[in-house]
Structures are given as structure tokens and as C-alpha cells.
Amino acid sequence: MKEYNKLVRDNIPEIMIKNNAKPITRILSDEEYIKELNKKLLEEVNEYLSDENVEELTDIEEVLLAILKYKNVSETEFNNIRQQKVLKRGAFNKRIFLEKEL
Numbered sequence: 001m002k003e004y005n006k007l008v009r010d011n012i013p014e015i016m017i018k019n020n021a022k023p024i025t026r027i028l029s030d031e032e033y034i035k036e037l038n039k040k041l042l043e044e045v046n047e048y049l050s051d052e053n054v055e056e057l058t059d060i061e062e063v064l065l066a067i068l069k070y071k072n073v074s075e076t077e078f079n080n081i082r083q084q085k086v087l088k089r090g091a092f093n094k095r096i097f098l099e100k101e102l
Contacts, residue, residue: 006043007036009062030070037067 013023021060028036041063068078 007033007040034067034070037070041067074094 007028013025016023041060043055044059044063047053048060065075069076
């Protein structure tokens with residue numbers, strides 16, 4: 001028996017069943033859910049950093065969208081917050097690397 005003990009995408013149990021596995025699942029409480037989303041975000045970021053595969057970025061975005069939904073923040077509202085930050089502090093397009101302050 002293999003143990004996973006992690007948040008998975010919605011269709012994973014059905015995929016496992018089609019592959020003759022017998023997944024044991026449960027529905028997380030709100031507190032558990034946000035904790036596991038945060039862990040999943042870190043997991044997906046680390047996976048991206050290990051191989052820089054663009055597909056991992058889609059996993060990161062999916063987790064971000066789930067966190068926003070959990071926090072009752074719409075994608076539009078999130079993008080507005082992001083745009084305001086870009087207007088105030090800029091983006092990362094100029095590749096500026098701050099070394100120190102004198």
C-alpha cells in the first residue's frame with residue numbers, strides 16, 4: 001500500500017480507479033484545506049524550480065486560483081491588486097538586480 005497524504009486534483013481518484021488502484025480519500029475541513037493548499041503551492045514551486053518545466057507553472061496557477069477562491073477573491077480583483085502593485089512598484093521586466101544600498 002502506497003501512502004500519499006496530500007491534496008490532489010479533483011479527478012485523480014477516478015484516474016487511479018481506472019488504473020485498478022483503490023484510493024482512500026476524505027474531504028478536508030476549511031482549516032486543513034488552506035493548510036494543504038499552501039503546502040501544495042510550495043510543492044509545485046519546488047517542482048518548477050527543479051526542472052523549469054512550463055507545465056509546472058500551470059500547476060502553480062491552479063493552486064493560486066484555488067487559494068483565491070478559498071479567500072473569496074475573484075480573479076478580476078486579484079488582477080486589479082496586481083496591476084495596482086505594478087503601477088506603484090513596477091514589474092520585473094527590466095531585470096534589475098539590487099545589490100546593496102549605500
